[in-house]
Amino acid sequence: QSALTQPASVSGSPGQSITISCTGTSSDIGAYNRVSWYQQHPGKAPKLIIYDVVNRPSGVSYRFSGSKSGTTASLTISGLQAEDEADYYCNSYRRNSSPVFGTGTKVTVL
Amino acid sequence: EVQLVESGGDLVQSGGSLRLSCAASGLAISDYWMNWVRQAPGKGLEWVASIKEDGTERDYADSVRGRFTISRDNTKKSVTLQMNSLRVEDTAMYYCARDGGWHCFDHWGQGTPVTVSS
Numbered sequence: 001q002s003a004l005t006q007p008a009s010v011s012g013s014p015g016q017s018i019t020i021s022c023t024g025t026s027s028d029i030g031a032y033n034r035v036s037w038y039q040q041h042p043g044k045a046p047k048l049i050i051y052d053v054v055n056r057p058s059g060v061s062y063r064f065s066g067s068k069s070g071t072t073a074s075l076t077i078s079g080l081q082a083e084d085e086a087d088y089y090c091n092s093y094r095r096n097s098s099p100v101f102g103t104g105t106k107v108t109v110l
Numbered sequence: 111e112v113q114l115v116e117s118g119g120d121l122v123q124s125g126g127s128l129r130l131s132c133a134a135s136g137l138a139i140s141d142y143w144m145n146w147v148r149q150a151p152g153k154g155l156e157w158v159a160s161i162k163e164d165g166t167e168r169d170y171a172d173s174v175r176g177r178f179t180i181s182r183d184n185t186k187k188s189v190t191l192q193m194n195s196l197r198v199e200d201t202a203m204y205y206c207a208r209d210g211g212w213h214c215f216d217h218w219g220q221g222t223p224v225t226v227s228s
Contacts, residue, residue: 003154032212034212034213034214036213036214036215038155038215040155044220045205045218045219045220045221046147046155046205046207046215046218047218048214048215048216048217048218051210051214051216052212052214057216087154089154089155091213091214091215092213093212093213093214094213098157098160098169098171099145099157099160099209099213099215100157101147101154101155101156101157102154103154104154104155
């Protein structure tokens with residue numbers, strides 16, 4: 001099964017807002033409100049930061065928010081901080097299919 | 111502390127075998143699908159295998175089907191990945207992850223490195 005499509009890189013200055021897109025199909029993102037996002041710092045394990053499109057697990061900063069329109073999900077980081085520099089991956093439920101991750105986006109804080 | 115801890119990663123020659131283990135502490139896993147996800151050096155996340163709560167269903171990525179076997183022991187709160195006929199392209203960090211539902215991976219281990227040499 002094909003991976004979800006993300007931009008390879010996104011950058012922004014401290015304090016700015018950036019948005020990462022995750023493009024799927026009518027069989028995954030377009031069909032279910034089951035999109036999750038993961039943050040991965042270099043040398044560290046991934047960490048869940050958004051689930052069910054818009055929800056944040058306990059302890060995750062309010063600066064991270066998720067949304068969805070059609071077959072595209074988005075992760076917005078507001079008030080960008082140096083500590084947000086990391087790789088970000090999306091994931092969506094797909095019925096009768098194995099899990100698949102997005103291609104990943106490297107966020108650089110200028 | 112809530113955690114998943116992987117072990118068993120090593121340097122092995124092509125064609126060899128390894129057995130990875132994942133132990134859960136402070137975290138329930140018996141009611142959840144459990145997974146192995148890997149990440150080759152400089153690459154993205156790749157789902158490898160998953161196993162149902164009671165072990166009656168298993169699923170594998172095409173790249174490992176027939177070579178890897180996932181299993182679990184809920185009494186010991188552990189998950190295992192038996193890897194046979196290893197290839198150079200299996201070189202990666204291997205993570206154990208709990209599926210909190212709907213393919214949402216809510217808990218991850220720190221990973222165990224596997225290097226396959228030619």
